[in-house]
Amino acid sequence: MTGQPAGDLLEDPTQPTPFVALGPATTPESSSASSTGSLKVIVESVYERTPRQYSVLATRVELWLATRRLAVLDKSDPRVIDQGHRRLFDFEPLIMAPGYRFLTIRAYREGPLSRDLKWKAKTIQFGIHPGRETRVIVRLPFHVW
Numbered sequence: 841m842t843g844q845p846a847g848d849l850l851e852d853p854t855q856p857t858p859f860v861a862l863g864p865a866t867t868p869e870s871s872s873a874s875s876t877g878s879l880k881v882i883v884e885s886v887y888e889r890t891p892r893q894y895s896v897l898a899t900r901v902e903l904w905l906a907t908r909r910l911a912v913l914d915k916s917d918p919r920v921i922d923q924g925h926r927r928l929f930d931f932e933p934l935i936m937a938p939g940y941r942f943l944t945i946r947a948y949r950e951g952p953l954s955r956d957l958k959w960k961a962k963t964i965q966f967g968i969h970p971g972r973e974t975r976v977i978v979r980l981p982f983h984v985w
Contacts, residue, residue: 877968878933881911883945884979887925895981898947898960901929910934933973940967947980960984967983 885898903910913929915918921928946961960982966974 864923866954875938876935877937877938877970877972878973879943879968880933880973880975881931881943881945882975883925883929883931883947884977885929885947886979886981893983895983896949897927898929898949898980898982900948901980902946902948903931903934903943904946905941931940936968938968938970940965942966943976945978945980947982949982 849963881903881975883898883901885901886895887897888895897915899915900912902912904926911931913931915927919932921930942963942965943960944963946959948957948959950957960980962978962980964976964978966976968974
């Protein structure tokens with residue numbers, strides 16, 4: 841503690857409320873452009889083969905922040921790049937308020953035998969800093985089962 845009475849700390853309602861603006865949307869009037877940061881996410885889906893298992897390329901990737909879906913890219917989207925044995929899902933920067941959060945990345949693919957939709961997920965922690973861009977590059981193998 842800094843020597844302040846506990847009552848003063850509890851009465852200070854200056855905590856900003858977090859918000860997420862998707863794409864080129866504007867920020868609320870209460871915050872300036874310098875008090876926001878951006879998150880740039882690149883997901884790499886890879887095709888790998890070993891004697892025991894192999895992984896296939898994902899056909900769709902979604903970004904989730906808690907229970908809110910932030911962005912989706914499908915393999916037919918122009919921001920998805922096919923490069924031999926890998927597929928890059930290059931998401932547009934997301935404008936966010938500063939703070940640390942958990943991002944869940946979900947990759948989807950049709951099952952090779954059952955033809956039902958299979959998915960894999962990976963959760964990462966990231967930090968948004970005012971006036972800066974946070975870059976997250978995730979390699980996500982999609983092992984067949």
